[in-house]
Amino acid sequence: MPSRSRSTPAADDTRERVIDAAQAIFARDGFVGAKMQEIADRVGIQRPSLFYHFKNKEALFVAAHEQVFARIEPVFRESLAPNGDPFVQLDRVSRAVLAVMAEEPDFARMVARTSVDRHPAAVKIVRTYLQPLIDLSVAFVRDGQRRGVFADIDPFFFTLNSWGAALVYFVARDLLAPAAKPTDARDVARFTTTLLQMGNRALATSERRRTPARRAS
Amino acid sequence: MPSRSRSTPAADDTRERVIDAAQAIFARDGFVGAKMQEIADRVGIQRPSLFYHFKNKEALFVAAHEQVFARIEPVFRESLAPNGDPFVQLDRVSRAVLAVMAEEPDFARMVARTSVDRHPAAVKIVRTYLQPLIDLSVAFVRDGQRRGVFADIDPFFFTLNSWGAALVYFVARDLLAPAAKPTDARDVARFTTTLLQMGNRALATSERRRTPARRAS
């Protein structure tokens, strides 16, 4: 990629708007389903002008995904940093992750799309950005178990189920009755509560299960 | 749907093979991504011959989805029939559903694809076949709660999370390390155990949590 160090503000602005538009379109339609024409229309330029900023459709696809994951990843990573009581951290991490996913619905859609479409470029990005977070989550559970705080359960599948449940919620929630959009804050709150209940109970040791502590909101 | 009652065995056979091929292709690539040419190649006929059996691509798409869901649905429905101890039934239902999903990987892919692609025909089929099963699952949880056997947790989100976790497992499992295909029976067994642990603990009342009963395999 060239330096682009001396380009005009207008060009930078256009390029960003192209990525923003592409992000929404790709998240909704996937690589083959997305049409460059619609992206151009949304930006308000002619379609061939997209090829001035990006070599081809795939380059734009990669840029859109990079942006979303690069914006989301640090939030996840920070909230996953070790911090005292594992149950308190579980609560904190879950709320942070779900909050970010709620305000960036493209993220969940892109991950889901990548899983079904398997576009190599997207797979690579997911592996690069998401896999380390999964690994951190697994390590977190395993650490809590080693310290005797968390109950015995497969750390990887526990993590996969938790992430998976959240993904499905944001991608498919509105398909099922009782209908609700993942943009409905009340619905998100109820979902968060339920997911946390499942996580807490799954990881609670049998002694702790007798008096489940209420966590801070 | 026309009667097709007096066609030859050869035609019926071809038609079935077309549906089988289409099922795999559509599950993998979705409606726009799937190519009629590849379906024809897999059957061993020329592409235009597909249009003898099906009016157009969408008709074939519908037929393929109908077949998968119609084959899967009764298994789910039967295992969801009321039967004694809710925890025993939870165990039975979970194992049955996961077993079916394991041997029909197209099912999970089609549901996942429908959620992201939102093709109207597929959405309609999912709503017709899957929604009633979700409703049954929710009613099952709610009934167990009314009888005081299951703990208090949102029945809908509990169901959504359970189904979602299973879907994600079969669709995205192989993307994540430690790598494994959902066709690996050992991996499926470990996943089943973990999902059941989470379900059981989420629904166990605080009294019951002290001595979690081991369920039959």
Place this chain on the structure above:
DNA sequence: TTCTGTCTACATACGTGTAGGTAGGGGCTC
């Protein structure tokens, strides 16, 4: 200051591949 050359950031018009769908013919079975 003004003219000139060059670069950026678009637009217009076109080439090209590909995929869904159609028309009509022919072989095979009953």
Place this chain on the structure above:
DNA sequence: GAGCCCCTACCTACACGTATGTAGACAGAA
């Protein structure tokens, strides 16, 4: 020989990508 089943040979639409043109900004020299 009649009808079902599948073939070859098209047509049409669409979407990515390219070739080429151009308006405006900017730098530097006269």
